[in-house]
Amino acid sequence: xxxxxxEQHASGLSYARTRKELVExxxxxxxxxxxxxxxxxxxxxxxxxxxxxxxLADFTGIGIIVSFVVDIFIGIVLFFAGRxxxxxxxxxxxxxxxxxxxxxxxxxxxxxxxxxYARALKVSRKVKFLRKPVRKLALRLSRIRKSITRNxxxxxxxxTILDLIPYVGIFPWRTISIYMMKRDEMRAFQEAQGMLPEYxxxxxxxxxxxxxxxxxxxxx
Numbered sequence: 001x002x003x004x005x006x007e008q009h010a011s012g013l014s015y016a017r018t019r020k021e022l023v024e025x026x027x028x029x030x031x032x033x034x035x036x037x038x039x040x041x042x043x044x045x046x047x048x049x050x051x052x053x054x055x056l057a058d059f060t061g062i063g064i065i066v067s068f069v070v071d072i073f074i075g076i077v078l079f080f081a082g083r084x085x086x087x088x089x090x091x092x093x094x095x096x097x098x099x100x101x102x103x104x105x106x107x108x109x110x111x112x113x114x115x116x117y118a119r120a121l122k123v124s125r126k127v128k129f130l131r132k133p134v135r136k137l138a139l140r141l142s143r144i145r146k147s148i149t150r151n152x153x154x155x156x157x158x159x160t161i162l163d164l165i166p167y168v169g170i171f172p173w174r175t176i177s178i179y180m181m182k183r184d185e186m187r188a189f190q191e192a193q194g195m196l197p198e199y200x201x202x203x204x205x206x207x208x209x210x211x212x213x214x215x216x217x218x219x220x
Contacts, residue, residue, distance in 0.1 A: 075160035082156030113209040120216040
Protein backbone atom coordinates (compact mmCIF):
# COMPACT_ATOMS: atom_id res chain seq x y z
CA UNK A 1 0.00 0.00 0.00
CA UNK A 2 2.75 2.56 0.82
CA UNK A 3 4.31 1.83 -2.54
CA UNK A 4 1.01 2.47 -4.27
CA UNK A 5 0.60 5.76 -2.41
CA UNK A 6 4.14 6.80 -3.39
CA GLU A 7 3.42 5.95 -7.01
CA GLN A 8 0.23 7.98 -6.98
CA HIS A 9 2.05 10.91 -5.38
CA ALA A 10 4.87 10.80 -7.97
CA SER A 11 2.38 10.49 -10.81
CA GLY A 12 0.33 13.37 -9.44
CA LEU A 13 3.40 15.61 -9.22
CA SER A 14 4.42 14.71 -12.76
CA TYR A 15 1.02 15.56 -14.22
CA ALA A 16 0.75 18.72 -12.11
CA ARG A 17 4.11 19.89 -13.44
CA THR A 18 2.94 19.11 -16.98
CA ARG A 19 -0.26 21.13 -16.48
CA LYS A 20 1.74 24.07 -15.10
CA GLU A 21 4.12 24.09 -18.06
CA LEU A 22 1.22 23.83 -20.51
CA VAL A 23 -0.46 26.85 -18.89
CA GLU A 24 2.80 28.83 -19.08
CA UNK A 25 3.22 28.06 -22.79
CA UNK A 26 -0.42 28.93 -23.50
CA UNK A 27 0.01 32.24 -21.66
CA UNK A 28 3.04 33.02 -23.79
CA UNK A 29 1.10 32.05 -26.92
CA UNK A 30 -1.80 34.34 -25.96
CA UNK A 31 0.68 37.20 -25.65
CA UNK A 32 2.66 36.77 -28.87
CA UNK A 33 0.60 34.58 -31.24
CA UNK A 34 -2.32 36.55 -32.64
CA UNK A 35 -4.14 36.58 -35.98
CA UNK A 36 -4.02 39.67 -38.22
CA UNK A 37 -6.29 42.46 -37.04
CA UNK A 38 -9.30 42.78 -39.31
CA UNK A 39 -9.85 46.42 -38.31
CA UNK A 40 -6.21 47.34 -39.00
CA UNK A 41 -6.17 45.77 -42.43
CA UNK A 42 -9.55 47.32 -43.27
CA UNK A 43 -8.01 50.78 -42.84
CA UNK A 44 -4.78 49.78 -44.58
CA UNK A 45 -6.72 48.54 -47.59
CA UNK A 46 -8.74 51.78 -47.52
CA UNK A 47 -5.58 53.92 -47.59
CA UNK A 48 -3.99 51.73 -50.23
CA UNK A 49 -6.97 51.61 -52.59
CA UNK A 50 -7.57 55.36 -52.20
CA UNK A 51 -3.95 55.99 -53.10
CA UNK A 52 -4.12 53.69 -56.11
CA UNK A 53 -7.21 55.56 -57.36
CA UNK A 54 -5.54 58.95 -56.90
CA UNK A 55 -2.55 57.66 -58.88
CA LEU A 56 -4.80 57.77 -61.93
CA ALA A 57 -4.41 61.56 -61.74
CA ASP A 58 -0.98 61.06 -63.30
CA PHE A 59 -2.72 61.37 -66.67
CA THR A 60 -3.92 64.91 -65.92
CA GLY A 61 -0.51 66.60 -65.77
CA ILE A 62 -0.85 68.67 -62.57
CA GLY A 63 -2.35 65.58 -60.98
CA ILE A 64 1.13 64.04 -60.90
CA ILE A 65 2.08 66.48 -58.14
CA VAL A 66 -1.06 65.71 -56.14
CA SER A 67 -0.52 62.00 -56.62
CA PHE A 68 3.11 62.32 -55.49
CA VAL A 69 2.17 64.16 -52.28
CA VAL A 70 -0.55 61.61 -51.47
CA ASP A 71 1.86 58.75 -52.18
CA ILE A 72 4.37 60.23 -49.72
CA PHE A 73 1.71 60.46 -46.98
CA ILE A 74 0.37 56.95 -47.58
CA GLY A 75 3.91 55.63 -47.87
CA ILE A 76 4.69 56.88 -44.36
CA VAL A 77 1.57 55.20 -42.99
CA LEU A 78 2.38 51.93 -44.74
CA PHE A 79 6.01 52.09 -43.60
CA PHE A 80 4.98 52.00 -39.94
CA ALA A 81 2.34 49.36 -40.71
CA GLY A 82 4.93 47.20 -42.47
CA ARG A 83 7.40 47.58 -39.61
CA UNK A 84 4.74 46.61 -37.07
CA UNK A 85 3.72 43.58 -39.16
CA UNK A 86 7.36 42.55 -39.46
CA UNK A 87 7.76 42.69 -35.67
CA UNK A 88 4.57 40.68 -35.11
CA UNK A 89 5.66 38.01 -37.57
CA UNK A 90 9.13 37.94 -35.99
CA UNK A 91 7.61 37.48 -32.53
CA UNK A 92 5.44 34.57 -33.71
CA UNK A 93 8.39 32.97 -35.51
CA UNK A 94 10.48 33.23 -32.36
CA UNK A 95 7.70 31.61 -30.35
CA UNK A 96 7.50 28.81 -32.92
CA UNK A 97 11.27 28.27 -32.80
CA UNK A 98 11.23 28.25 -29.01
CA UNK A 99 8.41 25.70 -28.98
CA UNK A 100 10.30 23.63 -31.51
CA UNK A 101 13.34 23.50 -29.19
CA UNK A 102 11.09 22.55 -26.26
CA UNK A 103 9.58 19.68 -28.27
CA UNK A 104 13.02 18.41 -29.26
CA UNK A 105 14.11 18.48 -25.61
CA UNK A 106 10.93 16.70 -24.46
CA UNK A 107 11.26 13.97 -27.05
CA UNK A 108 14.90 13.35 -26.10
CA UNK A 109 13.72 12.98 -22.50
CA UNK A 110 10.98 10.57 -23.63
CA UNK A 111 13.61 8.38 -25.27
CA UNK A 112 15.69 8.51 -22.07
CA UNK A 113 12.65 7.53 -19.98
CA UNK A 114 11.83 4.63 -22.30
CA UNK A 115 15.38 3.32 -22.13
CA UNK A 116 15.33 3.60 -18.35
CA TYR A 117 11.99 1.78 -18.29
CA ALA A 118 13.45 -1.01 -20.42
CA ARG A 119 16.40 -1.34 -18.08
CA ALA A 120 14.11 -1.38 -15.05
CA LEU A 121 12.26 -4.32 -16.54
CA LYS A 122 15.58 -5.87 -17.57
CA VAL A 123 14.36 -5.97 -21.13
CA SER A 124 16.75 -5.13 -23.89
CA ARG A 125 15.07 -3.20 -26.62
CA LYS A 126 16.04 -0.55 -29.11
CA VAL A 127 14.21 2.74 -28.80
CA LYS A 128 14.35 5.00 -31.86
CA PHE A 129 14.16 8.77 -31.83
CA LEU A 130 10.84 10.20 -32.89
CA ARG A 131 10.56 11.90 -36.27
CA LYS A 132 8.58 14.99 -35.28
CA PRO A 133 11.58 17.24 -34.45
CA VAL A 134 13.14 16.54 -37.84
CA ARG A 135 9.93 17.43 -39.65
CA LYS A 136 9.48 20.63 -37.66
CA LEU A 137 13.11 21.59 -38.17
CA ALA A 138 12.65 21.24 -41.92
CA LEU A 139 9.59 23.50 -41.72
CA ARG A 140 11.49 26.10 -39.71
CA LEU A 141 14.46 26.13 -42.07
CA SER A 142 12.12 26.41 -45.03
CA ARG A 143 10.55 29.47 -43.46
CA ILE A 144 13.95 31.03 -42.76
CA ARG A 145 14.94 30.57 -46.40
CA LYS A 146 11.86 32.59 -47.37
CA SER A 147 12.30 35.24 -44.69
CA ILE A 148 13.79 37.81 -47.07
CA THR A 149 10.96 37.61 -49.59
CA ARG A 150 8.37 37.49 -46.82
CA ASN A 151 9.63 40.59 -45.01
CA UNK A 152 6.55 42.88 -45.08
CA UNK A 153 8.62 46.01 -44.43
CA UNK A 154 10.86 45.33 -47.44
CA UNK A 155 7.87 44.73 -49.70
CA UNK A 156 6.02 47.79 -48.42
CA UNK A 157 9.05 49.99 -49.03
CA UNK A 158 9.43 48.60 -52.54
CA UNK A 159 5.74 49.22 -53.26
CA THR A 160 6.03 52.79 -51.93
CA ILE A 161 9.02 53.53 -54.15
CA LEU A 162 7.28 52.13 -57.22
CA ASP A 163 4.17 54.19 -56.45
CA LEU A 164 6.28 57.38 -56.44
CA ILE A 165 7.30 56.81 -60.06
CA PRO A 166 4.90 58.60 -62.42
CA TYR A 167 2.72 56.26 -64.49
CA VAL A 168 4.47 53.18 -62.99
CA GLY A 169 2.53 53.91 -59.80
CA ILE A 170 -0.75 53.37 -61.61
CA PHE A 171 -0.33 49.65 -60.99
CA PRO A 172 -1.80 48.79 -57.51
CA TRP A 173 1.56 47.98 -55.89
CA ARG A 174 0.42 49.05 -52.43
CA THR A 175 -2.78 47.03 -52.42
CA ILE A 176 -0.86 43.93 -53.45
CA SER A 177 1.75 44.53 -50.73
CA ILE A 178 -1.00 44.87 -48.09
CA TYR A 179 -2.58 41.63 -49.27
CA MET A 180 0.79 39.82 -49.05
CA MET A 181 1.49 41.38 -45.64
CA LYS A 182 -1.78 40.05 -44.23
CA ARG A 183 -1.24 36.65 -45.87
CA ASP A 184 2.24 36.28 -44.34
CA GLU A 185 1.04 37.39 -40.92
CA MET A 186 -1.78 34.84 -41.06
CA ARG A 187 0.67 32.14 -42.17
CA ALA A 188 3.01 32.89 -39.26
CA PHE A 189 0.03 32.77 -36.89
CA GLN A 190 -1.17 29.42 -38.25
CA GLU A 191 2.31 27.87 -38.12
CA ALA A 192 2.88 28.94 -34.50
CA GLN A 193 -0.66 28.03 -33.42
CA GLY A 194 -0.33 24.63 -35.09
CA MET A 195 2.63 23.70 -32.92
CA LEU A 196 0.73 24.07 -29.64
CA PRO A 197 -1.10 20.70 -29.94
CA GLU A 198 2.22 19.01 -30.75
CA TYR A 199 3.79 20.50 -27.64
CA UNK A 200 0.83 19.44 -25.51
CA UNK A 201 0.94 15.89 -26.88
CA UNK A 202 4.68 15.69 -26.22
CA UNK A 203 4.30 16.93 -22.63
CA UNK A 204 1.48 14.49 -21.91
CA UNK A 205 3.50 11.63 -23.35
CA UNK A 206 6.49 12.65 -21.23
CA UNK A 207 4.34 12.62 -18.08
CA UNK A 208 2.95 9.20 -18.97
CA UNK A 209 6.43 7.78 -19.57
CA UNK A 210 7.72 9.23 -16.29
CA UNK A 211 4.77 7.73 -14.43
CA UNK A 212 5.34 4.34 -16.08
CA UNK A 213 9.04 4.41 -15.17
CA UNK A 214 8.28 5.30 -11.54
CA UNK A 215 5.88 2.35 -11.36
CA UNK A 216 8.44 -0.04 -12.87
CA UNK A 217 11.20 1.12 -10.54
CA UNK A 218 9.03 0.81 -7.45
CA UNK A 219 7.97 -2.73 -8.35
CA UNK A 220 11.44 -4.00 -9.27
